[in-house]
Amino acid sequence: MMKKIMRKELLTKxxxxxxxxxxxxxxxxxxxxxxxxxxxxxxxxMVYLAFRNEVSTEEMIKxxxxxxKRVFIPLTVPETKQLIISELLDMEKDLEIGNFGVLEPKxxxxxxxxxxxxxxxxxxxxxxxxxxxRVGYGGGYYDRFLPRxxxxxxxxxxxxxxxxxxxxxxxxxxxxxxxxxxxxQFIDCKKIDLK
Numbered sequence: 001m002m003k004k005i006m007r008k009e010l011l012t013k014x015x016x017x018x019x020x021x022x023x024x025x026x027x028x029x030x031x032x033x034x035x036x037x038x039x040x041x042x043x044x045x046m047v048y049l050a051f052r053n054e055v056s057t058e059e060m061i062k063x064x065x066x067x068x069k070r071v072f073i074p075l076t077v078p079e080t081k082q083l084i085i086s087e088l089l090d091m092e093k094d095l096e097i098g099n100f101g102v103l104e105p106k107x108x109x110x111x112x113x114x115x116x117x118x119x120x121x122x123x124x125x126x127x128x129x130x131x132x133x134r135v136g137y138g139g140g141y142y143d144r145f146l147p148r149x150x151x152x153x154x155x156x157x158x159x160x161x162x163x164x165x166x167x168x169x170x171x172x173x174x175x176x177x178x179x180x181x182x183x184x185q186f187i188d189c190k191k192i193d194l195k
Contacts, residue, residue, distance in 0.1 A: 034063065082145070
């Protein structure tokens with residue numbers, strides 16, 4: 001219940017950002033990510049496609065393509081609550097509006113891969129605490145997906161400052177991310193003191 005109320009409050013806060021703020025703050029968050037070794041060392045990057053005022057990932061996808069990196073995007077399978085990871089080759093040609101109103105690969109552009117090939121995963125969410133726990137959209141897709149990555153694969157949440165919370169309600173299925181990056185800070189969640 002607690003999570004539901006929190007999710008609603010966080011979405012309201014995020015929805016309150018203007019388009020200009022979203023673009024400006026997204027660019028700042030991306031600059032922080034771009035300066036990091038986790039980003040620069042990665043070759044196979046999974047990126048979400050932003051919707052509803054999420055931190056925009058369009059510039060990142062263009063940047064990855066321009067560096068000759070491989071880009072992968074999630075495809076939700078509502079029946080099983082699984083994510084299929086599909087390689088994105090062309091933002092113009094490969095995508096259509098899919099489940100939940102999110103851009104997803106068209107049927108003929110689904111190129112599934114084993115999550116173990118990924119060496120960086122950008123994780124969406126509604127809210128995050130500094131330990132890397134998230135309030136998601138309630139489907140549990142990422143909590144099921146993240147344990148399937150190769151051990152040691154860096155996971156990064158992109159968020160706006162308004163999405164940071166003191167503590168996310170957690171249960172044993174919740175899988176924290178390693179880094180949370182906002183327009184103002186780069187948080188290494190593994191180094192956060194829990195006191």
